[in-house]
Amino acid sequence: MAHQRKIQDYNPWYNLLRHYVDLxxxxxxxxxxxxxxxxxPQDGAVIYAPNHTNALMDALVILAIDRKPKVFVARADIFxxxxxxxxxxxxxIMPIMRLRDGVDExxxxxxxxxxxxxxxRDRVPFCIFPEGQHQAKYSSLPLSKGIFRIAFQAQxxxxxxxxxxxxxxxxxxxxxxxxxxxxxxxxxxxxxxxxIASQGDATPQEQMNIMRDVLAERMRESIFYIPNDDDYDxxxxxxxxxxxxxxxxxxxxxxxSRVNRLxxxxxxxxSTVQRIAQIKEQHPEKAAExxxxxxxxxxxxxxxxxxxxxxxxxxxxxxxxxxxxFLIVALPYCVPVSILTLPLKAVCGFIFTxxxxxxxxxxxxxxxxxxxxxxxxxxxxxxxYLFLPWQWALPVALALLPAPIVAHETWRLIRLVxxxxxxxxxxxxxxxxxxxxxIVLK
Numbered sequence: 001m002a003h004q005r006k007i008q009d010y011n012p013w014y015n016l017l018r019h020y021v022d023l024x025x026x027x028x029x030x031x032x033x034x035x036x037x038x039x040x041p042q043d044g045a046v047i048y049a050p051n052h053t054n055a056l057m058d059a060l061v062i063l064a065i066d067r068k069p070k071v072f073v074a075r076a077d078i079f080x081x082x083x084x085x086x087x088x089x090x091x092x093i094m095p096i097m098r099l100r101d102g103v104d105e106x107x108x109x110x111x112x113x114x115x116x117x118x119x120x121r122d123r124v125p126f127c128i129f130p131e132g133q134h135q136a137k138y139s140s141l142p143l144s145k146g147i148f149r150i151a152f153q154a155q156x157x158x159x160x161x162x163x164x165x166x167x168x169x170x171x172x173x174x175x176x177x178x179x180x181x182x183x184x185x186x187x188x189x190x191x192x193x194x195x196i197a198s199q200g201d202a203t204p205q206e207q208m209n210i211m212r213d214v215l216a217e218r219m220r221e222s223i224f225y226i227p228n229d230d231d232y233d234x235x236x237x238x239x240x241x242x243x244x245x246x247x248x249x250x251x252x253x254x255x256x257s258r259v260n261r262l263x264x265x266x267x268x269x270x271s272t273v274q275r276i277a278q279i280k281e282q283h284p285e286k287a288a289e290x291x292x293x294x295x296x297x298x299x300x301x302x303x304x305x306x307x308x309x310x311x312x313x314x315x316x317x318x319x320x321x322x323x324x325x326f327l328i329v330a331l332p333y334c335v336p337v338s339i340l341t342l343p344l345k346a347v348c349g350f351i352f353t354x355x356x357x358x359x360x361x362x363x364x365x366x367x368x369x370x371x372x373x374x375x376x377x378x379x380x381x382x383x384x385y386l387f388l389p390w391q392w393a394l395p396v397a398l399a400l401l402p403a404p405i406v407a408h409e410t411w412r413l414i415r416l417v418x419x420x421x422x423x424x425x426x427x428x429x430x431x432x433x434x435x436x437x438x439i440v441l442k
Contacts, residue, residue, distance in 0.1 A: 006118065006119075006122075007071055007089060007092055007094060007115065008069065008071050008092065008118075008119045008122055008124040010069075011090070013090075014069075014090065014092070018063075020370075021063075021370065022063075022064050024366065024369060024370050025060050025061065025064055025366070026064075027405060028057075028178065028179065028362070028365070028366050028369070029179060029180060029181055029182050030179055030180065030181055031181040031182070031183075031262060032181075032184075033181075033182070033183045033184065033260060033262050033263075034065060034186070035183065035184065035185045035263065036185055036186035036187070036222075037065070037066075037186060039166070039186045039187070039188060039189060040065070040066075040166060040186055040189070041162065041164045041166070041189055043162055044123075044161050044163055044164060045120040045121070045123055045125075045126075045154065045158070045161055045162070045163045045164070046125045046163075046164050046166055046189075047120070047125075047126050047127070047128065047147065047150070047151055047154075047163070047164065047165045047166065048062055048065075048070070048125060048126070048127040048128075048168055049127075049128065049129075049130050049147055049166060049167050049168060049215060049219065050062055050127065050167075050168035050169070050170055050219075051129075051131060051140060051168070051169055051170055051222075051223055052129040052131045052132075052133065052134040052135075052141075053134055053135060053136055053137065053138075053170060053172065053175060053359070054134065054136065054170070054172055054175055054362060054363070055134055055357075055360045055362070055363040056360075056363035056366065056367075057172075057182075057362050057363055057366065058129065058134070058170055059072050059074075059093075059127065060366070061170060061182055061184050062127050062170075062184075065184065065186075068124075069124055069125075070092065070124065070125045070126070070127055071092045071093075071094065071116075071119045071124055071125070071126050071127070072091075072092060072093045072094070072126075072127045072128070073093065073095070073096040073112065073116070073127075073128050073146075074088065074093050074095065074096070075095070075096065075133075076095035076096060076097045078095075079095040094112050094115060094116070095112060096109055096112050096128070096146060097109050097112075109146065113149060113150050113153055116128075116150045116154070117150065117153055117154040117157055117158075120150075120154045120158070120161075120163065121154070121157070121158055123161075126150075128146060128150065130144060130146070130147045130215065130219075131143060131144070132144040132146070134359055135359075136175040136176070136358065136359040137228060137232065138171070138223065138224045138225065138226050138236065139225060139226050139227065139228035139232065140216065140219060140220055140223070140225065140228070142216075143212050143215060143216050143219075145208055147165065148208040148211055148212060149208075151165055151192045151211075152192070152196070152204060152207075152208065154192075155192045155193050155196065159193070162191060162193060163191075163193060164189040164190060164191055164192065165189065165190045165192060165211075165215060166186060166187070166189045166190075167186075167187035167189075167190075167215055167218040167219040167221075167222055168184060168185070168186055168187065168219075168222060169184070169185040169187060169219060169220075169221070169222025169223035170182065170184050170223070171183045171184075171185070171223055171224050171262075171266060175358070175362070176358050176359070176361055176362065177362075177412075178362060178365045178408055179405065179408050179409065179412065181262060183262045183263070183266060185222040185223070185266075187218040187219065187221060187222040188218055190211065190214060190215060190218070192211075195207075195211055195214075224266060224269045224270060224273075225270065225273065226239075231291050231294075233294070233298050234290075234291045234292075234293075234294030234298065235273060235276055235291075235294065236298075237294040237295075237297050237298040237301070237308075237436075238272065238276060238290065238293075238294045238436055238440060239269045239272045239273065240308045240311050240312045241294075241297065241311055241312075241433045241436045241437060241440075242268075242272055242436065242437055242440050242441060243265055243268050243269060243272070243312045244312055244313065245437065246268035246269075246271060246441070247261075247264045247265055247267075247268040249268065249271070250263070250264040250267040250268055250271075251264050272440065275440055276290070276440070279439070279440075286439060289439070290436065290439050290440070293432050293435050293436050293439075294436065296432055297429060297432040297433060297436065300426070300428065300429045300432070301429060304422050304426060304429070305419070305422070306419050306422050306423050306426070306429070307415065307416060307419040309416055309419070310416065310419040310420045310422075310423045311423065311433065319420070320417065320420045320421075320424075323413050323416060323417050323420070324417060326413060327410070327413055327414065327417065330406075330410065331410075333406070334406055334407065334410035335410075337399075337400065337406050338403075338406075338407040338411065340376070340380060340400065340403055340407075341373075341376075341403050341404050341407040343372065343376060344368055344369060344372055344373060344376070344404060347368050347372060348361075348364055348365055351364050351368070352364065369404055373403075373404055377397070377400060377401070380397070380400055381393070381397040381400075384396045384397055385397075
Protein backbone atom coordinates (compact mmCIF):
# COMPACT_ATOMS: atom_id res chain seq x y z
CA MET A 1 0.00 0.00 0.00
CA ALA A 2 1.38 3.42 -0.97
CA HIS A 3 2.43 5.69 1.85
CA GLN A 4 -0.10 8.46 2.44
CA ARG A 5 1.77 11.74 2.54
CA LYS A 6 1.48 13.69 5.79
CA ILE A 7 1.41 17.46 5.94
CA GLN A 8 4.61 17.46 8.02
CA ASP A 9 6.59 15.18 5.68
CA TYR A 10 9.76 16.50 4.06
CA ASN A 11 9.17 18.40 0.83
CA PRO A 12 12.22 19.68 -1.10
CA TRP A 13 10.20 22.34 -2.91
CA TYR A 14 8.84 23.64 0.39
CA ASN A 15 12.35 23.74 1.86
CA LEU A 16 13.67 25.66 -1.13
CA LEU A 17 10.84 28.19 -0.90
CA ARG A 18 11.36 28.47 2.85
CA HIS A 19 14.82 30.03 2.41
CA TYR A 20 13.43 32.65 0.05
CA VAL A 21 10.44 33.42 2.28
CA ASP A 22 12.66 33.88 5.35
CA LEU A 23 14.90 36.26 3.37
CA UNK A 24 11.98 38.38 2.17
CA UNK A 25 10.60 38.45 5.72
CA UNK A 26 13.87 39.88 7.05
CA UNK A 27 13.90 42.47 4.27
CA UNK A 28 10.29 43.42 5.11
CA UNK A 29 11.34 44.78 8.52
CA UNK A 30 14.14 47.08 9.56
CA UNK A 31 14.69 44.88 12.61
CA UNK A 32 13.50 41.37 13.48
CA UNK A 33 14.49 40.47 17.04
CA UNK A 34 13.91 37.18 18.89
CA UNK A 35 14.12 37.16 22.69
CA UNK A 36 14.16 34.13 25.00
CA UNK A 37 15.06 31.54 22.39
CA UNK A 38 16.68 29.42 25.13
CA UNK A 39 13.23 28.90 26.67
CA UNK A 40 12.10 26.70 23.77
CA PRO A 41 12.19 23.10 25.07
CA GLN A 42 14.41 20.70 23.12
CA ASP A 43 13.40 17.45 24.84
CA GLY A 44 9.85 17.00 23.55
CA ALA A 45 7.00 18.19 21.35
CA VAL A 46 6.20 21.89 21.13
CA ILE A 47 2.99 23.83 20.53
CA TYR A 48 3.61 27.52 19.88
CA ALA A 49 0.89 29.84 21.21
CA PRO A 50 1.44 33.38 19.83
CA ASN A 51 -0.76 36.44 20.09
CA HIS A 52 -2.42 37.34 16.80
CA THR A 53 -2.25 40.94 15.59
CA ASN A 54 -1.01 41.06 12.00
CA ALA A 55 -2.58 38.33 9.84
CA LEU A 56 -0.06 36.32 7.77
CA MET A 57 2.97 38.16 9.17
CA ASP A 58 2.42 36.56 12.59
CA ALA A 59 2.82 33.08 11.13
CA LEU A 60 5.90 34.10 9.16
CA VAL A 61 7.76 35.47 12.17
CA ILE A 62 6.95 32.28 14.12
CA LEU A 63 8.14 30.17 11.21
CA ALA A 64 11.44 32.08 11.21
CA ILE A 65 12.16 31.46 14.91
CA ASP A 66 14.50 28.68 13.79
CA ARG A 67 15.12 26.39 10.84
CA LYS A 68 12.80 23.64 12.10
CA PRO A 69 9.70 22.90 9.99
CA LYS A 70 6.41 23.96 11.54
CA VAL A 71 2.75 23.21 10.93
CA PHE A 72 0.02 25.84 11.41
CA VAL A 73 -3.74 26.01 11.56
CA ALA A 74 -5.88 28.77 10.06
CA ARG A 75 -9.58 29.52 9.87
CA ALA A 76 -11.36 27.04 7.62
CA ASP A 77 -13.20 29.51 5.37
CA ILE A 78 -10.00 30.40 3.50
CA PHE A 79 -9.78 26.75 2.34
CA UNK A 80 -13.09 26.81 0.47
CA UNK A 81 -11.55 27.24 -2.98
CA UNK A 82 -9.73 24.03 -4.03
CA UNK A 83 -6.71 25.87 -5.46
CA UNK A 84 -6.25 27.83 -2.23
CA UNK A 85 -6.69 24.64 -0.19
CA UNK A 86 -3.83 23.04 -2.14
CA UNK A 87 -1.61 26.08 -1.66
CA UNK A 88 -2.27 26.20 2.09
CA UNK A 89 -1.65 22.47 2.44
CA UNK A 90 1.65 22.86 0.59
CA UNK A 91 2.51 25.65 3.06
CA UNK A 92 1.75 23.23 5.94
CA ILE A 93 -1.41 24.98 7.09
CA MET A 94 -4.46 23.01 8.22
CA PRO A 95 -8.06 24.27 8.50
CA ILE A 96 -9.79 24.70 11.83
CA MET A 97 -13.46 25.56 12.31
CA ARG A 98 -14.69 28.29 14.65
CA LEU A 99 -17.95 28.55 16.57
CA ARG A 100 -19.10 31.26 14.18
CA ASP A 101 -18.99 28.60 11.42
CA GLY A 102 -21.73 26.62 13.21
CA VAL A 103 -21.81 23.71 15.65
CA ASP A 104 -21.96 21.09 12.88
CA GLU A 105 -18.88 22.58 11.22
CA UNK A 106 -16.96 22.67 14.50
CA UNK A 107 -17.41 18.91 14.78
CA UNK A 108 -15.17 18.58 11.73
CA UNK A 109 -12.27 19.76 13.89
CA UNK A 110 -11.89 16.20 15.12
CA UNK A 111 -9.94 15.36 11.95
CA UNK A 112 -7.73 18.44 12.38
CA UNK A 113 -7.05 17.50 15.99
CA UNK A 114 -6.06 13.97 14.89
CA UNK A 115 -3.66 15.36 12.31
CA UNK A 116 -2.29 17.86 14.85
CA UNK A 117 -1.55 15.07 17.30
CA UNK A 118 0.19 13.15 14.51
CA UNK A 119 2.35 16.20 13.80
CA UNK A 120 3.36 16.41 17.45
CA ARG A 121 4.09 12.68 17.62
CA ASP A 122 6.62 13.26 14.83
CA ARG A 123 8.19 16.01 16.98
CA VAL A 124 7.34 18.70 14.42
CA PRO A 125 6.53 22.04 16.12
CA PHE A 126 2.87 22.97 15.82
CA CYS A 127 1.47 26.51 15.96
CA ILE A 128 -2.03 27.65 16.78
CA PHE A 129 -3.16 31.19 17.56
CA PRO A 130 -5.22 30.62 20.70
CA GLU A 131 -7.03 33.96 20.44
CA GLY A 132 -8.83 32.56 17.39
CA GLN A 133 -8.84 35.87 15.51
CA HIS A 134 -6.52 38.81 15.01
CA GLN A 135 -6.83 42.37 16.25
CA ALA A 136 -4.37 45.15 15.45
CA LYS A 137 -3.94 46.30 19.03
CA TYR A 138 -1.33 46.05 21.75
CA SER A 139 -3.72 44.03 23.84
CA SER A 140 -5.16 40.52 23.97
CA LEU A 141 -8.36 38.59 23.29
CA PRO A 142 -9.91 35.69 25.25
CA LEU A 143 -8.32 32.35 24.42
CA SER A 144 -10.31 29.60 22.70
CA LYS A 145 -10.12 26.01 23.91
CA GLY A 146 -8.89 24.45 20.67
CA ILE A 147 -5.24 24.58 21.67
CA PHE A 148 -5.96 22.86 24.99
CA ARG A 149 -8.06 20.09 23.41
CA ILE A 150 -5.19 19.36 21.03
CA ALA A 151 -2.63 19.45 23.84
CA PHE A 152 -4.62 17.20 26.18
CA GLN A 153 -5.37 14.63 23.49
CA ALA A 154 -1.77 14.66 22.25
CA GLN A 155 -0.43 14.14 25.78
CA UNK A 156 -2.84 11.25 26.33
CA UNK A 157 -1.69 9.51 23.13
CA UNK A 158 2.02 10.01 23.79
CA UNK A 159 2.42 9.82 27.59
CA UNK A 160 6.16 9.13 27.36
CA UNK A 161 6.89 12.28 25.35
CA UNK A 162 7.11 15.66 27.12
CA UNK A 163 4.68 18.12 25.56
CA UNK A 164 4.97 21.87 25.98
CA UNK A 165 2.80 24.87 25.16
CA UNK A 166 5.15 27.77 24.50
CA UNK A 167 3.64 31.28 24.79
CA UNK A 168 4.97 33.80 22.29
CA UNK A 169 4.51 37.56 22.30
CA UNK A 170 4.79 39.38 18.94
CA UNK A 171 5.20 43.15 19.14
CA UNK A 172 5.26 45.21 15.92
CA UNK A 173 6.52 48.77 15.80
CA UNK A 174 3.55 49.38 13.50
CA UNK A 175 0.78 47.03 12.44
CA UNK A 176 0.20 48.81 9.14
CA UNK A 177 3.56 50.23 8.01
CA UNK A 178 5.89 48.24 5.77
CA UNK A 179 9.53 48.07 6.96
CA UNK A 180 8.67 48.60 10.62
CA UNK A 181 10.20 46.52 13.45
CA UNK A 182 9.11 43.30 15.11
CA UNK A 183 10.11 41.86 18.48
CA UNK A 184 9.26 38.22 19.23
CA UNK A 185 9.49 37.19 22.88
CA UNK A 186 9.39 33.53 23.94
CA UNK A 187 7.59 33.10 27.28
CA UNK A 188 7.91 30.44 29.96
CA UNK A 189 6.60 27.11 28.56
CA UNK A 190 3.88 25.01 30.16
CA UNK A 191 4.71 21.33 30.57
CA UNK A 192 1.32 19.83 29.75
CA UNK A 193 1.91 16.44 31.41
CA UNK A 194 3.22 17.97 34.64
CA UNK A 195 0.40 20.51 34.67
CA ILE A 196 -2.29 17.82 34.32
CA ALA A 197 -0.65 15.76 37.08
CA SER A 198 -0.59 18.78 39.40
CA GLN A 199 -4.33 19.31 38.87
CA GLY A 200 -5.32 15.71 39.49
CA ASP A 201 -8.40 16.58 41.59
CA ALA A 202 -9.91 18.72 38.81
CA THR A 203 -11.97 17.49 35.88
CA PRO A 204 -10.45 17.78 32.37
CA GLN A 205 -12.70 20.76 31.71
CA GLU A 206 -11.55 22.48 34.89
CA GLN A 207 -7.92 21.68 34.04
CA MET A 208 -8.35 23.32 30.63
CA ASN A 209 -9.86 26.43 32.24
CA ILE A 210 -6.98 26.72 34.70
CA MET A 211 -4.40 26.18 31.96
CA ARG A 212 -6.14 28.80 29.83
CA ASP A 213 -5.71 31.38 32.61
CA VAL A 214 -2.04 30.46 33.03
CA LEU A 215 -1.33 30.68 29.30
CA ALA A 216 -3.21 33.99 28.98
CA GLU A 217 -1.09 35.50 31.76
CA ARG A 218 2.19 34.27 30.28
CA MET A 219 1.24 35.57 26.84
CA ARG A 220 0.45 39.00 28.32
CA GLU A 221 3.85 39.05 30.02
CA SER A 222 5.48 38.61 26.59
CA ILE A 223 3.72 41.49 24.83
CA PHE A 224 3.30 45.24 25.15
CA TYR A 225 -0.03 44.96 26.91
CA ILE A 226 -2.61 47.75 27.17
CA PRO A 227 -6.05 46.81 28.61
CA ASN A 228 -8.56 46.93 25.77
CA ASP A 229 -10.96 49.42 27.35
CA ASP A 230 -12.19 52.96 26.68
CA ASP A 231 -8.78 54.38 27.63
CA TYR A 232 -6.81 52.24 25.17
CA ASP A 233 -6.11 54.99 22.59
CA UNK A 234 -5.22 57.56 25.26
CA UNK A 235 -2.91 55.09 27.02
CA UNK A 236 -1.13 54.26 23.76
CA UNK A 237 -0.62 57.96 23.02
CA UNK A 238 0.76 58.55 26.53
CA UNK A 239 3.20 55.64 26.17
CA UNK A 240 4.53 57.10 22.91
CA UNK A 241 4.87 60.55 24.48
CA UNK A 242 7.13 59.33 27.31
CA UNK A 243 8.92 56.32 25.82
CA UNK A 244 12.10 58.16 24.80
CA UNK A 245 12.45 59.44 28.40
CA UNK A 246 11.48 56.22 30.15
CA UNK A 247 13.65 54.03 27.90
CA UNK A 248 16.71 55.63 29.53
CA UNK A 249 15.84 53.75 32.73
CA UNK A 250 16.19 50.43 30.89
CA UNK A 251 19.18 51.08 28.62
CA UNK A 252 21.63 49.21 30.84
CA UNK A 253 21.62 45.82 32.51
CA UNK A 254 22.72 45.48 36.13
CA UNK A 255 26.21 44.51 34.91
CA UNK A 256 26.46 47.68 32.81
CA SER A 257 25.93 46.02 29.43
CA ARG A 258 23.77 47.87 26.92
CA VAL A 259 20.17 46.71 26.38
CA ASN A 260 18.82 46.31 22.85
CA ARG A 261 16.72 49.33 21.84
CA LEU A 262 13.59 47.27 21.16
CA UNK A 263 13.94 45.57 24.55
CA UNK A 264 14.36 48.91 26.31
CA UNK A 265 11.26 50.30 24.58
CA UNK A 266 9.32 47.14 25.45
CA UNK A 267 10.17 47.49 29.15
CA UNK A 268 9.55 51.23 29.11
CA UNK A 269 6.11 50.92 27.52
CA UNK A 270 4.92 48.21 29.92
CA SER A 271 6.32 50.21 32.83
CA THR A 272 4.34 53.24 31.64
CA VAL A 273 1.12 51.18 31.50
CA GLN A 274 1.76 50.13 35.11
CA ARG A 275 2.47 53.75 36.05
CA ILE A 276 -0.84 54.85 34.52
CA ALA A 277 -2.68 52.13 36.48
CA GLN A 278 -0.97 53.37 39.64
CA ILE A 279 -2.04 56.97 38.96
CA LYS A 280 -5.63 55.81 38.37
CA GLU A 281 -5.65 53.99 41.69
CA GLN A 282 -3.97 56.66 43.81
CA HIS A 283 -4.95 59.92 42.08
CA PRO A 284 -8.25 59.52 40.16
CA GLU A 285 -8.56 63.24 39.33
CA LYS A 286 -5.00 63.40 37.98
CA ALA A 287 -5.66 60.21 35.99
CA ALA A 288 -8.79 61.74 34.45
CA GLU A 289 -6.74 64.76 33.38
CA UNK A 290 -4.04 62.50 31.96
CA UNK A 291 -6.55 60.49 29.92
CA UNK A 292 -8.11 63.73 28.62
CA UNK A 293 -4.71 64.96 27.48
CA UNK A 294 -3.97 61.60 25.85
CA UNK A 295 -7.24 61.60 23.91
CA UNK A 296 -6.84 65.23 22.80
CA UNK A 297 -3.23 64.69 21.74
CA UNK A 298 -4.23 61.63 19.71
CA UNK A 299 -7.03 63.55 17.99
CA UNK A 300 -4.80 66.51 17.11
CA UNK A 301 -1.93 64.31 15.93
CA UNK A 302 -4.13 62.17 13.67
CA UNK A 303 -5.99 65.14 12.20
CA UNK A 304 -2.64 66.71 11.29
CA UNK A 305 -1.24 63.38 10.00
CA UNK A 306 1.72 63.46 12.39
CA UNK A 307 3.48 60.13 12.89
CA UNK A 308 4.00 58.70 16.35
CA UNK A 309 7.60 58.12 15.26
CA UNK A 310 8.06 61.89 15.36
CA UNK A 311 6.80 61.92 18.94
CA UNK A 312 8.93 59.07 20.25
CA UNK A 313 12.34 59.67 18.60
CA UNK A 314 15.16 60.22 21.06
CA UNK A 315 17.05 63.07 19.34
CA UNK A 316 14.46 65.00 17.28
CA UNK A 317 16.65 67.86 16.00
CA UNK A 318 19.55 65.58 15.04
CA UNK A 319 17.10 63.15 13.46
CA UNK A 320 15.60 65.86 11.26
CA UNK A 321 19.02 67.04 10.09
CA UNK A 322 20.28 63.54 9.27
CA UNK A 323 17.06 62.65 7.44
CA UNK A 324 17.33 65.78 5.33
CA UNK A 325 20.98 65.14 4.42
CA PHE A 326 20.26 61.53 3.49
CA LEU A 327 17.39 62.55 1.23
CA ILE A 328 19.50 65.15 -0.61
CA VAL A 329 22.34 62.68 -1.17
CA ALA A 330 20.18 59.66 -2.07
CA LEU A 331 17.49 61.24 -4.28
CA PRO A 332 19.38 60.79 -7.61
CA TYR A 333 19.24 57.03 -7.03
CA CYS A 334 15.97 56.86 -5.08
CA VAL A 335 13.77 58.67 -7.60
CA PRO A 336 14.36 56.34 -10.59
CA VAL A 337 14.11 53.14 -8.54
CA SER A 338 10.93 54.47 -6.94
CA ILE A 339 9.45 54.90 -10.42
CA LEU A 340 10.42 51.33 -11.32
CA THR A 341 8.62 49.99 -8.23
CA LEU A 342 5.35 51.76 -9.08
CA PRO A 343 3.83 48.48 -10.40
CA LEU A 344 4.23 47.02 -6.89
CA LYS A 345 2.44 49.99 -5.37
CA ALA A 346 -0.29 49.83 -8.01
CA VAL A 347 -1.00 46.14 -7.38
CA CYS A 348 -0.98 46.66 -3.60
CA GLY A 349 -3.24 49.70 -3.93
CA PHE A 350 -5.72 47.75 -6.03
CA ILE A 351 -5.83 44.87 -3.53
CA PHE A 352 -6.22 47.33 -0.65
CA THR A 353 -9.46 48.58 -2.19
CA UNK A 354 -10.84 45.03 -1.87
CA UNK A 355 -9.78 44.55 1.77
CA UNK A 356 -11.44 46.44 4.61
CA UNK A 357 -9.19 45.15 7.40
CA UNK A 358 -6.01 47.26 7.46
CA UNK A 359 -4.22 44.50 9.40
CA UNK A 360 -3.91 42.56 6.11
CA UNK A 361 -1.99 45.33 4.35
CA UNK A 362 1.50 44.23 5.38
CA UNK A 363 0.62 40.67 4.44
CA UNK A 364 -0.45 41.89 0.98
CA UNK A 365 2.76 43.90 0.60
CA UNK A 366 4.81 40.88 1.60
CA UNK A 367 3.17 38.55 -0.92
CA UNK A 368 3.30 41.13 -3.73
CA UNK A 369 7.01 41.75 -3.15
CA UNK A 370 7.65 38.02 -2.80
CA UNK A 371 6.02 37.16 -6.14
CA UNK A 372 6.02 40.27 -8.33
CA UNK A 373 9.43 41.85 -7.70
CA UNK A 374 11.46 38.87 -9.05
CA UNK A 375 9.32 38.98 -12.20
CA UNK A 376 9.91 42.72 -12.59
CA UNK A 377 13.64 42.20 -12.00
CA UNK A 378 13.75 39.70 -14.85
CA UNK A 379 11.85 42.11 -17.12
CA UNK A 380 14.04 45.12 -16.25
CA UNK A 381 17.23 43.06 -16.63
CA UNK A 382 16.18 41.85 -20.09
CA UNK A 383 15.43 45.43 -21.14
CA UNK A 384 18.80 46.61 -19.79
CA TYR A 385 20.69 43.91 -21.72
CA LEU A 386 18.74 44.70 -24.90
CA PHE A 387 19.57 48.42 -24.88
CA LEU A 388 22.89 48.62 -23.02
CA PRO A 389 26.31 46.95 -23.32
CA TRP A 390 26.59 44.13 -20.83
CA GLN A 391 29.24 46.10 -18.90
CA TRP A 392 26.52 48.68 -18.15
CA ALA A 393 23.55 46.33 -18.02
CA LEU A 394 25.03 44.17 -15.23
CA PRO A 395 25.56 46.99 -12.69
CA VAL A 396 22.15 48.42 -13.58
CA ALA A 397 20.52 45.05 -12.84
CA LEU A 398 22.44 44.72 -9.56
CA ALA A 399 21.52 48.27 -8.56
CA LEU A 400 17.85 47.40 -9.00
CA LEU A 401 17.91 44.47 -6.54
CA PRO A 402 17.19 46.53 -3.39
CA ALA A 403 14.81 48.90 -5.22
CA PRO A 404 11.61 48.10 -3.22
CA ILE A 405 13.41 48.68 0.08
CA VAL A 406 15.20 51.83 -1.09
CA ALA A 407 12.01 53.26 -2.59
CA HIS A 408 10.04 52.59 0.56
CA GLU A 409 12.71 54.01 2.87
CA THR A 410 12.93 57.12 0.70
CA TRP A 411 9.24 57.89 0.92
CA ARG A 412 9.22 56.90 4.60
CA LEU A 413 11.93 59.47 5.32
CA ILE A 414 10.12 62.13 3.30
CA ARG A 415 6.94 61.38 5.24
CA LEU A 416 8.83 61.56 8.57
CA VAL A 417 10.57 64.83 7.69
CA UNK A 418 7.16 66.36 6.91
CA UNK A 419 5.73 64.84 10.09
CA UNK A 420 8.64 66.14 12.19
CA UNK A 421 8.14 69.64 10.77
CA UNK A 422 4.41 69.55 11.53
CA UNK A 423 5.11 68.54 15.13
CA UNK A 424 7.79 71.22 15.47
CA UNK A 425 5.31 73.92 14.37
CA UNK A 426 2.32 72.63 16.37
CA UNK A 427 2.79 74.29 19.75
CA UNK A 428 -0.61 73.10 21.02
CA UNK A 429 0.24 69.44 20.49
CA UNK A 430 3.75 69.79 21.90
CA UNK A 431 2.23 71.52 24.93
CA UNK A 432 -0.09 68.59 25.58
CA UNK A 433 2.80 66.13 25.33
CA UNK A 434 4.74 68.28 27.81
CA UNK A 435 1.81 68.14 30.27
CA UNK A 436 1.57 64.37 29.81
CA UNK A 437 5.28 63.96 30.61
CA UNK A 438 4.94 66.18 33.69
CA ILE A 439 2.24 63.89 35.10
CA VAL A 440 3.73 60.51 34.17
CA LEU A 441 7.41 61.17 34.83
CA LYS A 442 7.04 62.80 38.26
